[in-house]
Amino acid sequence: MDTNENESQIANFYKDRSVFITGATGFMGKVLVEKLLRSCSDVKNIYVLLRTKKGLNARSRLDELLNTKIFEKIREENPKALNKIVAIQGDITLNSLGISESDLNLLTSDVSIVFHSAATVKFDEPLKTSVEFNVIGTRRLVEICHKMPKLVALIHVSTAYANCNRTEIDELLYSPPVSPQRIVDAVEWMNDDAINSLTPKLLGDRPNTYTYTKALAESLLVDECGSLPVAIVRPSIVTASWREPLRGWVDNINGPTGLILASGKGVLRTMLFNSKAGADLIPVDTVINLMISVAWYTATQQPNSIMVYNCTSGQHNRITWGDIERIAFPLLLHYPSAEIFRYPGGNFKENRLFNDVCCFFDHTIPAYFFDALMALTGRKRIMVRVYEKLHRATAALEWFTTREWKFSANNVLMLIDQLKGADKETFHFDIRDLHWPTYWEDYVLGSRKYILKEENSSLPKARSNLRRMYLMHKLIxxxxxxxxxxxxxxxxxxxxxxxxxxxxxxxxxxxxxxxxANT
Structure with missing residues (x-):
């Protein structure tokens, strides 16, 4: 049957269907909710699981979510669409996700598509906490999905690094490091000190509790999903938006975004990396378009087994960490921040000893010197703590900036070929079309605008300040x-x-x- 070029099969699939999303307030979750409202406008309802946080209940947190920048276009053009988003009070760490009986009845009777993206993404999270969120939380969601008679697709968001103990990672489900149930049993009866002392042995050749528990969660899905229509999407390092909803939009300082901001402020001047290693980055809107398309494909084609989609860039549009340093650093000088600690400088190092020496002279000594000046003038000392936090963050990233993985993405390429007509553009996720230099310019500007809240109108003043800092840098x-x-x-x-x-x-x-200085 021929498809009208102006018709979207995917949008038609979502028409009059209800969706349930966990992790809707996260970086990816926000983009998912916005994209469904904008491009699948006939969706019936979007239920979002929200827990009470900082004294705000689910309704208040939903209002806070919808007031963010990325929903601005919908607020202006189709504000009634926002009424389709329904807050469900709950918590992924509680039995039945902490959902009331009435809300649970509503979900099980109305929902046909589930996106599970809620997780703790902290690399240094204690194992017990990480298991509670990423493994047991997944089990609780699966239990609810078994009660949904209309369910046609459950999309689980994992990570491409769930199996980072391997160098070549296919779109397959690998055996877990240990039975998920054994780890669940252990964290339920062992005290925190015992678990923390045992954690390094459990992690083995994995770098952190995040990648470890994500691998366990995938295995748990295999064990407990039964006949549920499940698919797994594994994004690599998720970065700022490429094309939508706003070019360069980002709302957190995780990963490369933190490196951009810290380098632009003149704070980060050295870190360990392998300049020739591929940096497997993937824009957030690419991941979301893939997730929405995977749900459509899972429901309409009904594969016989759980399909895995490695949402990665390295095999089809490779960029190295050295390329990023070469492309991004000049952009930080061309689009400087309005307030900087020092004139941006330094470079990343490939030798650990040399990097440690540079850290001491370029980070530690200036931090103590600055704090000493603050103490003499009666002001708060902050830079030593800032650098301690920065060094913990860069140490956590070293596993990923000094290694490279080969991710196969045949299922992703297959799905690209399945898109017809308007869907090729509306739900575009072909990373081969991305031009890295242009993307990085948008990324730097987006980090400046959406994280630092510095509009482009402030650039002339920022550049003038940068020149003064340059002269001061040379004078010192x-x-x-x-x-x-x-x-x-x-x-x-x-x-x-x-x-x-x-x-x-x-x-x-x-x-x-x-x-x-005044020119």
Whole structure:
């Protein structure tokens, strides 16, 4: 049967169907909700699981969610669509997800598509907490899905690094490091100290509790989904939006976004990486379009087994960590932040010892010096704590910035070929079409705008401030060299004459610095 080029099979599939989403307030969850409302406008209802947080109940948190920047277009063009979003009070760490009996009856009778993206993504989360969210939380959701007679698709969001102990990762379900039930039993009866001491042995050749528990969750799905129509989407490192809902939109400082901001502020000046290793980044809207398409394909084609989709970029549009440094750093100088700690500089290192030495001189010493100045002026000392937090973050990222994986993505390519007519554009997720330099320019501008809340109109002032910081950076460097020269080298008559000549030239330069700074 021929498809009308202007007709969307996927949008038609979602027509009059209700969707249930966990993790709707997260980075990916926000984009998923917005995309469904905008591109599947005839969807019946979108139920979102929201827990009470910071004194706000589910309804208040929903209002907070819908007031974010990415829903601006819908608020202006079709505000009634927002009424389709229904807050469900609950908590993934509670039995039956903490959902009331009336809400549970509503979900089980009305929902036909479920997206499970709720998880703790902290790399350093205690194992017990990570198991509670990522493994037991998945079990609780599956139990509810078994009660949904209309269910046609359950899409579980995992991570491409669930099996990062391998170098080549296919779109397959691998045997877990240990039975999920054994880990669940252990965290239920062992005390926190015992679990924490045992954690390194359990993790084995995996770097953190996040990747470990995500692997367990995949295995649990296999064991407990039964005949449920399940598919697993494994995104790699999820980054700012590529094309929609706003170019460069991002709302957190995880992963590369944190590196961009810290480098642009002049705080991050060195970290360990492998310049030749591929950086497997994937824009958030690419992941969301794939997830929506996977639900459609799972429901309409009804595969005989759980299909896995590696949502990755490395095999089809590779970029290395060295490429990112080369492309992104000049952009940080072209689009500087309005407030910076130091003039952006430094570079990433491939030798651990050299990186440690540079950390001491470029991070630790300036942090203590700055805090000492703050103490002398009666102000709060913050930079030592900032650098301690930064070093923990970069240490957690080292596993991913110094290694490379080969992810197969045949199922993703197959699904691209399944899209017809308007769906090719509306639900586009072909990473081969992305132009990395353009994307990184949008990424830097988006981080500046959506995280730092700095509009493009502030760029002239920011660039002027950057020039002043550059001159200060050079002056400080000169004074340090002067101290070394004066203390150790200014011993001979020829050296003193050379010093007088250089001093004369520097005085002439300093006389014109104000004019340069104000240009």
């Amino acid at each position: 460097g000169f004074l340090i060299m002067y101290g070394i020269w004066h203390r150790f080298l200014l011993r001979t008559h020829a050296a003193r004459r050379l010093w007088l000549l250089l001093s004369s030239l520097m005085m002439k330069l300093f006389s014109i610095l104000p004019a340069i």
